[in-house]
Amino acid sequence: MSLTDAATLFVRVINNLKKGTINLNSPLEEFVVRTCGKDLAYIDDRKDAKETYGFDFWSNLSEDWLKKQGIGKNLLYSQSQHFPDFLFKVKKQREKYIGGSLLELKDSKGGSIASFNSTIPTKYKSLEEIDVVNGDYLVSRIATIMDGKLALTERYFKFERKCLYFIRTHKESEKVKVSLVDGSFFETVPKEHLFYQMLMNVFREHLEKKKKTISPEELKEAAETFSHINDQTIIAKSQDIQKASVRPRLRIMAEVHPEGNPHGASYPEITEGSFNLILQSSPEVKELEKELSTHVPEIEVFSIFHKRNGEHRVFQFGKGKRLTQFL
Numbered sequence: 001m002s003l004t005d006a007a008t009l010f011v012r013v014i015n016n017l018k019k020g021t022i023n024l025n026s027p028l029e030e031f032v033v034r035t036c037g038k039d040l041a042y043i044d045d046r047k048d049a050k051e052t053y054g055f056d057f058w059s060n061l062s063e064d065w066l067k068k069q070g071i072g073k074n075l076l077y078s079q080s081q082h083f084p085d086f087l088f089k090v091k092k093q094r095e096k097y098i099g100g101s102l103l104e105l106k107d108s109k110g111g112s113i114a115s116f117n118s119t120i121p122t123k124y125k126s127l128e129e130i131d132v133v134n135g136d137y138l139v140s141r142i143a144t145i146m147d148g149k150l151a152l153t154e155r156y157f158k159f160e161r162k163c164l165y166f167i168r169t170h171k172e173s174e175k176v177k178v179s180l181v182d183g184s185f186f187e188t189v190p191k192e193h194l195f196y197q198m199l200m201n202v203f204r205e206h207l208e209k210k211k212k213t214i215s216p217e218e219l220k221e222a223a224e225t226f227s228h229i230n231d232q233t234i235i236a237k238s239q240d241i242q243k244a245s246v247r248p249r250l251r252i253m254a255e256v257h258p259e260g261n262p263h264g265a266s267y268p269e270i271t272e273g274s275f276n277l278i279l280q281s282s283p284e285v286k287e288l289e290k291e292l293s294t295h296v297p298e299i300e301v302f303s304i305f306h307k308r309n310g311e312h313r314v315f316q317f318g319k320g321k322r323l324t325q326f327l
Contacts, residue, residue: 003279003288005088005101006164009036010180010277011295014317017275024176024275028105028166032086041100041146042087042139045079069145082134083118087143090150097159106167113167113261116254120194120232121186124160132233169263175272177263184280186260188308192230199226259307267304274318281311289313
């Protein structure tokens with residue numbers, strides 16, 4: 001199942017909350033490293049994982065062998081500052097890749113979700129796309145080492161991986177909310193449409209600023225032209241411009257609309273002092289409900305209706321109880 005990584009992380013975090021190993025105000029990195037460290041194919045901050053949490057990402061691999069694979073000493077225990085923060089190892093089931101989810105952390109002391117500064121939040125991304133967005137092959141290089149033989153096919157790089165977002169709002173407050181959220185909560189318009197509509201907005205604002213008017217036919221033709229600009233792997237590439245001594249590159253950033261914030265006023269069911277798993281409703285998620293309820297009988301399962309993207313199922317730990325004992 002493509003949801004295996006999300007379910008595993010959710011259950012293990014709850015177990016660690018119960019044990020007192022972590023609390024709702026622990027660093028989000030600690031939530032992940034302490035629960036799923038050995039299941040990860042990439043960690044962005046490998047230095048912090050080792051020095052702060054005692055987890056050696058390279059524990060079973062020699063430094064000399066890694067050097068031959070293109071991982072020099074400077075990369076072993078450093079922070080790459082790349083997207084994503086974490087990448088799960090892939091598995092194979094009947095010749096089909098499963099797992100391998102991407103996990104990005106978003107932490108905020110206020111009620112809004114921190115901005116996405118490197119990429120647009122989406123349901124799925126491939127390693128091929130990640131390499132272009134980052135401008136190098138570091139993430140895929142590390143992932144192929146950790147995934148070993150499973151990374152030897154071309155499909156490995158094109159495989160669409162589920163995007164998960166680990167968000168916290170009102171950090172260090174009794175209003176704290178922590179959720180593991182499916183990328184579908186943020187991608188309510190396909191990213192291919194998002195880019196060209198953004199360009200159309202920019203175009204219209206320029207026309208307005210310069211007090212220029214064009215006919216509806218010309219505007220329709222412009223929209224048709226911009227609709228071809230829809231591939232982030234091209235948009236994010238450095239561009240060679242004739243006679244230019246610099247290579248400009250567009251950096252895609254995004255802010256979450258209030259209706260796209262599961263911790264916002266639009267979704268009062270997500271209570272303060274709770275830990276949640278939020279997934280778009282599907283037959284696969286319905287099957288997952290039975291399994292999760294068996295592993296964690298304390299969770300409550302209910303629906304919220306995204307203002308722009310339909311029903312999402314919420315698995316909530318601490319509903320009505322306020323997990324103040326975990327602060």
